[in-house]
Amino acid sequence: MKILIVEDDTTTAAYIRSGLGEEGHEADHTPTGIGGLELACTRDYDVLVIDRMLPGLDGLSLVRALRSLGRSTPAIFLTAVGGVDDRVEGLEAGADDYLLKPFAFSELLARLNALNRRTAVHREEVVLRVGDLEMDLIGRRVTRAGCEIELQPREFRLLEYLMRNRGRVLTRTMLLERVWEFHFDPKTNVVETHVSRLRSKIDRPFDSEMIHTVRGSGYVLNAAA
Template sequence: MRILLVEDDAETARYVIRGLREAGHVVDHAADGTQGLFLATTGGHDVLVVDRMVPGLDGLSLVRALRAARVAAPVLFLTARAGVGDRVEGLEAGGDDYLVKPFAFAELLARINALARRPPPREEVTVLRAGDLEMDLIRRTVTRAGRRIELQPREFRLLEYLLRHAGQVVTRTMLLEGVWDFHFDPKTSVVETHISRLRAKVDKGFDRELIHTVRGAGYAIRADG
């Protein structure tokens, strides 16, 4: 395992590095946050061990910058700041675990190993597509063949649900629960009405329909006709 230690106290750094290397791990060390940020974004580490109070760039700012840069390696804060508020602040900044100094090396090693066993987080999907239809979930925009399509909030949610299940048949009940949060049948044509409006915006004027009615089952969005 390759581990990055961001720690400015020389004695603590020597102790941790020696122990981790004896356990068979490869360890890189940064004595300040700025160097730590550089190494963390270029080194391909499996786990980061970060002191909150390091010069140059403090540990919280370092981890926030890493998460903003989509560095997903798990982070263990190793710090003398022991308050509940400090722990919460560290976890909310993007940390995965928090160990307070003074510490037992056996516990540090166990926590590092536990973090390394976690499955990597799934990459968040921000764009959904079906054929030439594209939905950008960040910008909240929909285009088809480069043409902007303006949708009402409920229409956007309905299209998003269909796109997240592209190629699959979704039933009326699924749409009522997933789009309207109805866990009962309202005995109205709300689904059919919104599907009709959505078709008028997404399919009208284009050569091929994307939204299909599956008789007796529900609806499906697919680009293969």
């Protein structure tokens, strides 16, 4: 998941970001409501974590502004303001969930996962992201660190399969079946050749590698460390 944390308590924000990172999620942070509004309107997030008591634009006003602008990204209030009327007000403002401070990170994570699952049912995946690598499945466009990368159709299909299976070792047989639709071994180095070409485009021009060879097993794509 890619998550935006709008929280003016830097200690709390750092704690949440650290926990999410350990779980393999990406998180941006801003301490102000205005910053949250700008980021939520200009970037794509799976879930928003918002404090109610924010400097400038408060959390309630932030969520109301997002909903009035047609932004439907799921939002959870994480706040010390916890009366019944406060929770009702937050949900009626457009939030999807409400969690009181102090909180357990495990519960926050469970609620974030639940919100993401709920919306994923209604959301077709059109953009794949792994670290700073992004693939637009509709526009057939690939970028890394904001730089556009030109791929041939088979290279695009190979990268898509790797990205959809990030962190998973994919064997040569799996790649032949899913990318080339070969259900037999053609006795060629077609996989190795295309992986090498792909590396020359998405790895070598950058500071860190994302496609790794697992000796004797296959290949795995992971976010750059």
